[in-house]
Amino acid sequence: VEWTVPPRPPNEFFAKFTPPKTLSKWQSRVKCNVYYYRANYVIILFISFAIAFYRNPYALLAVALSSLALLCLNDSFASALR
Numbered sequence: 776v777e778w779t780v781p782p783r784p785p786n787e788f789f790a791k792f793t794p795p796k797t798l799s800k801w802q803s804r805v806k807c808n809v810y811y812y813r814a815n816y817v818i819i820l821f822i823s824f825a826i827a828f829y830r831n832p833y834a835l836l837a838v839a840l841s842s843l844a845l846l847c848l849n850d851s852f853a854s855a856l857r
Contacts, residue, residue, distance in 0.1 A: 782814040 782788075795801050809816065828835045 780814060782818055783812055788812055788815050 795804050824838075
């Protein structure tokens with residue numbers, strides 16, 4: 776996946792949504808949208824985290840500790856700590 780692609784324009788990203796009719800078309804649409812608009816989704820995620828951490832700074836500590844716990848559950852990361 777190439778992450779140097781700039782975000783898509785907001786008017787394209789928030790264009791009118793028409794839901795697909797079948798489950799297979801839903802799955803295909805989700806895959807295409809995640810790939811095509813990945814930079815937009817990452818920006819929205821970072822903005823959401825920034826707002827959440829601004830409103831509750833202790834949440835940053837909780838996320839950091841949870842991430843560390845998940846990393847320790849990963850065998851390759853845990854073996855690197857030994």
